[in-house]
Amino acid sequence: MGCINAKRMVRTIQIKEEIIEELPQELDKVHIFYEENKANLPTRVKKLYTLYISQKVFETTEVDLKFLNLAGKFFQPIGLILPYFTHVTILNLWKTKLGDQGCIAVCMILGKFIQLTSLSLADNKITIEGITVFASKLPELSNLEILELHVNPINDDGVTLISNKLFFLPNLKVLHLDECGMTSLGLEKLSNDIQKIVKLERISLNYNKYDEASVKLLQNSLKSLKALKRVSLKQTEVSEEIQEILVKDFPQVLFAFA
Missing domain, CATH: 1.20.5 (Single alpha-helices involved in coiled-coils or other helix-helix interfaces)
Known part of the structure; x- marks a missing residue:
């Protein structure tokens, strides 16, 4: 023994x-x-490295990389350093040329950021390939309050994938799906699922095309959202009649149509 x-x-x-x-x-x-x-290295990326190497600071809560070129090989420096900053609450990757492969690369490290409250992947040419992987990661982002996916051609199929996982985001307050190729089919699916997001304060659906029936379904769903403050439906072909009904039925909500 x-x-x-x-x-x-x-x-x-x-x-x-x-x-x-x-x-x-x-x-x-x-x-x-x-x-x-x-x-x-871009200055903002270099700062992350200097914080890590020189100061041993890992508690940075905001990483703002918007408008940087992170396409292809340019994502490598971020993919290497970002996982060490596990205290990040705000991650801004708006218009960084990620594309589908960059989106997938980001998804592989999202689980590190358990405190993440705000994420922008807007205007990155993400299609169904990238959004499929992203949607699968939403269960790991339960603290998320702001999600920006606008100006990505995910179309109705992508909207459906996101809608199916919205119940994993009980703290979501802001959702941007402008100019993403959504039609009435996507809006109908989204309308059914956002009823579960009781903390939702703002939803932006500009520059998509919806028919009257789908907008009426949205109207019914909004009744469940007691925290709602703003709905944006610019350039969505919503008739003036429906606009007037929405404004009348929800006096506490600010609507944007033009």
Whole structure:
């Protein structure tokens, strides 16, 4: 018995030593990459590396990378450093040229950000391929309050995928699905599912095309949203008659039609 315990003790010590040896290697990987590439890194990306390497700061709560080019190989610096900032609550990747592959790459690290409350993937040319993976990750984002997916051609199929998972976002307050190729089919699906999002305060559905029946279904669904403050339906072919009915039925809500 004594021999067996001694062997187990030796193995435990060996495992601990392996873990200790791996940590500096991981740090070195980030440091080496930064030293080799810092001259070409955008200022906002460089800041993340300097926070990590020089100051050992991991508690940054906002990462704003909007308008940077993160297409293809340009995503690599972000994919390497971002997972270390697990305290992020706001992640802005608006118009960063992610495309489907970039969106999928982001999805692979979303689970790191359990405190995330605001996420923008707007205007990134994301299609059904990328949004399929993104929708599968929504159960990991239960703290999300703001979700911006506008100006991505996800069409009705993509809207349906997002709608199916909305109940995983009980804290959602703001949802942007403007100019995403949604038609009446997508709006009908969304209208049924947003009734479960009782904290929703704002929904923006501009520059999509809906028929009268789907807008009436939306109208009925809005009655369940007691926290609602604003609905935007610009350039959606909503008739003046329906506009007047919406304004009358929901005096506490600010509607935008023009």
